[in-house]
Amino acid sequence: MSTEVPADLTRAQLLDAYRRMKTIREFEERLHVEIQSGQISGFTHLYAGQEAVAVGLCMHLTDADYIVSTHRGHGHCIAKGCDVDGMMLEIYGRAGGLCKGKGGSMHIADFDRGMLGANAIVGGGPPLAVGAGIAAKLARKGAVTAAFGGDGSSNQGTVFEAMNLAVVLKTPTLFVFEDNGYSEHTGAKYAVGSQDIAGRARGFGMPAVRVDGIDFFAVYEAMGEAVARARRGEGPSTIEATCTRYFGHFEGDPQLYRAKDEVQRHRETMDCLKRFRERVVGQDLLPARELDSIDSEVLGRIDAAVKKAQAAPPPAEAELTTDVYVSY
Amino acid sequence: MSTEVPADLTRAQLLDAYRRMKTIREFEERLHVEIQSGQISGFTHLYAGQEAVAVGLCMHLTDADYIVSTHRGHGHCIAKGCDVDGMMLEIYGRAGGLCKGKGGSMHIADFDRGMLGANAIVGGGPPLAVGAGIAAKLARKGAVTAAFGGDGSSNQGTVFEAMNLAVVLKTPTLFVFEDNGYSEHTGAKYAVGSQDIAGRARGFGMPAVRVDGIDFFAVYEAMGEAVARARRGEGPSTIEATCTRYFGHFEGDPQLYRAKDEVQRHRETMDCLKRFRERVVGQDLLPARELDSIDSEVLGRIDAAVKKAQAAPPPAEAELTTDVYVSY
Amino acid sequence: MPQKSFRDAINEALFLEMRRDPRVIVLGEDVSGGAGGTSGQRDAAGGIFGVTKGLIHEFGAERVIDTPISESAIVGAGAGAALAGLRPVAELMFADFVGVCLDQIYNQAAKFRYMFGGKTRCPLVIRASMGAGMGMGAQHSQSIYALLTAVPGLKIAVPSTPYDAKGLLLSAIRDDDPVVFFEHKALYPRKGEVPDGDYTVPFGEAALVREGEHVTVVAIARMVGFAEKALDALAKEGITADLIDPRTTSPLDADTIYESVEGTGRLVIVDESPPRCSIAADIAGLVATNAFHALKAPVVQVTAPHAPVPFARELERAYVPGPQRIEAAIRQVLKD
């Protein structure tokens, strides 16, 4: 995959990409700490380590494009432009959350941003993305839709049905598989028959590539081709991006299935943010201090979001029975 | 594919194979006529035209091996050795049917023959075949299991889940896809994304071949390899067999989706029974009159089965609420 | 008023609404048929029961979408398209197939609005044929509306007449919430008066099919006609009943049932599905909770047995609650 920085990326875009990735990282690192407080209930699946995948795609998208996400959705939300305060409030289950505190970490959505929702059912999202693709096709405005999923989701039948339907209907849909090597406590080496998710996609008749998910620029290029293809009306594509999750499957996971040093090694030698920084600074595209100032800006933004969430009131009890239906 | 007759087929086996194929053909041709009488209710999906696939597999199997079938199951049943009288009684919904008349054409099963049941849910069978494969593996007697399905079933998510699980667990399972070009009124050219079902199977990490399903000997060889592989404990395989169904999707289907002469052309030039006959007579393996006498023997057998079914009483009304549970 | 079949009434509703609203699409297996076939003829099926016949000729393959055999993708795509601004009508060839797509119905479409804090709507209609009586066996004959009535976020229609079928489907497509619309196979050929133009039948309003004194009979879908037969027989003896067709089980117009029971004091519920956790049980429970003091006798539930649907004609006939069983139930409740 390319070690060159794609020429079409402007300075502003590079800063934007870094800011999004850094925001995701800081958001998750901070949640990992805050969760100890016991104020956040339920399952929280952190995205740290996989930032380049979400941002590498979403840099090509606008609010008119749709994504559907997974149980590990914080990164997808931030990459697609969801409000960080609203997300934090939602994860804390507070009034003012993006979903009024009724959804939680696994059900964050923001329809103004074309974020059609995180999904706590593995394989739940891809069929929805094909449907949004049908709508996009009819609207003829060149919008595209993308479904995120993990290596484990590539074993869920609904995902294959969605891939085949997208091919049959030629919907402008991207199937993005983030292969972080594990589904919960089980390795992809065991659970993914062929260990070749892109190959599965080709079996349904769509182009599919495998990219190094920690290389933002490689991801950006692969996504760019697939998005362009979809916008041209040439149908769906699959991108399999290999990456690593830095934390447990969910917070509290002792990770007995992992070699002790696995994550540490990745953090040191294969971190997508470090790589990005080395590349852009090394190639004199951005001065380090600009990235540093983004770092501190982001730190402040996340800190403010946490404080705001912790101070916020719970939803009003009346909310228990609202929003079940539109009409009553 | 081979035009040679596999050497390992004895004279007796050739006669047996022909008898099974002819029995299926006659069974279905006769049902096609009898159905006009209105005595048979519900959906009847006839297997005529695809005989070489079921028999090409089942010639390798014993009662200790398992198959799961589909809505188009009569041929699979006969090939696996189910009693023709019992089948006919079941299709007529009469007492004494293989399932007491409670199942019908789409739910024929015969556990003494290792026939685990026809299935009216497309994609319902393959997961069951993997499970039977788990049992066969634990029993260590070298039994194998096979799941039949059509081209249309290759779009149902449950089928892919089963294929992947079979690979992961290395179960002795065959996935047999009978590609007759249609799922109900829709062509495989439209509905099967890649138009390469074997390719899909490879995407899950198992060997897969495509064979000419009207050539009994080609099917027999391909199935033989897959069965041997499974018996050796080397895991699942997929066989995609192209073929043609001679009647509508179900009886009563006007077949508006088909070119007028499509079936007639196949019957004349690509009939699996004719091919078989030409081959074995042409190569002096069997004299034509032996096949002729099988023809008339089969004719009598089916005629007797129909008469028996028509004369049989319905199930006793008490059967309505029996067999819901084993224990009460 | 023109006489039309249940099938044609539904077909007409689809034509009218697809003309009126370009956001309406239809998708499912063989909803047109013939795609990828050798005759080149589209609309080769028009749905295997002919309900979507002709749509593709007027609205084209972009709005009348034939799909592979992939119910999870069909319903999920419908739900996703609804989130993205369309008003899809997805077809499940047989309601029994919810088994392979329930998640997209009950965890996805039904819950979006609530999970997402009221920030979206999912105007999806799922049409599904249901019911026994055609010898289609255990996996193609079920009446599973109770299973989905139980799901918060879904609305459920179970029409019994061509008039209601058309009016309820038009309401369903215009409704901003997900609706599952059940069509009893045995009713497709049934004819009734159906106006040509646009009209709607509201959800949550039961039809008082007949008014009477001695007993309240609640019947669903095909059972409404059977209940009428039973009441015709009893009329000769001067026995009359309020016959209530809820038309939608969610929302359920319980008030109309309560009011009737206040008057009659006796209740018979006729439901084609097996008894456990059924609509019959649901209504009996609601009345025992909310109209108890009006009851003069035990509620009688007339349902299928706790068994799958058998294939043999004679057994299937015994399985489905018929006029005789309904008549006997009414006589019994009057004795108590």
Add this chain to the structure above:
Amino acid sequence: MPQKSFRDAINEALFLEMRRDPRVIVLGEDVSGGAGGTSGQRDAAGGIFGVTKGLIHEFGAERVIDTPISESAIVGAGAGAALAGLRPVAELMFADFVGVCLDQIYNQAAKFRYMFGGKTRCPLVIRASMGAGMGMGAQHSQSIYALLTAVPGLKIAVPSTPYDAKGLLLSAIRDDDPVVFFEHKALYPRKGEVPDGDYTVPFGEAALVREGEHVTVVAIARMVGFAEKALDALAKEGITADLIDPRTTSPLDADTIYESVEGTGRLVIVDESPPRCSIAADIAGLVATNAFHALKAPVVQVTAPHAPVPFARELERAYVPGPQRIEAAIRQVLKD
């Protein structure tokens, strides 16, 4: 008698039966865990709630089978293995996931024996965690036992104590019919007396948890403990009740409920699921039909609202029927 947690009681039942019967296998996602991992350690999970912990060390990977995320294949493989002579225990990590595998449960396993004319048996057990209270949100917190209780051919267990959990699971695995065994997540840590050895609790026999005079309270799973709390509070005022835990909803021991209502004349049903077509409705309907004359007051159903399970702690607490609501319901039914 030794005190054990609900979780350990189930784990013990699995150990005992796998030792006793070589045909018993366990399959599901992460039932062992660690397969394909970089630490090389198996049993890394033992089920995400730790219920299958340790099994793989004694019984090996051939009988303790980790699977991909493929619920239809998990349940279907379990059903197929059962047809082929094994007695599989398949795990659904969360009961909510029936959405992606219902067909294999309700059209396949449940119907085999009937469709095939009694020629086979399908001794499959499906274990599934259920229930709200952990902030797991709308798709991981449902109590859907009613949905499966409705299905002829299935048996349904909903244990409320460690003792019953062990005894019912041993019965379930030895049962020749398919069983869905629900485990309320909130009960896993709950401790109670559990004998070490082999014993069974029969299906279709309710537990009379408490005996009293004034009212009959029927509660399911976690609700049993909440009902006890409510009754403790009322006891101070001399209000006593029969507290009935059905333990299995299919078969349901309705007779024990009828007999109790004959004595008390008043019935309160406590069910964690939403009200429509629920077990609460089912039991209320059965009593209104079969024990009507014993009732002195309207049946009271205490259930969750007709809404998905909300995430926020405060909302979820309000969603689940608690001791206070149960107490209020009992006071109400005594007033009527």
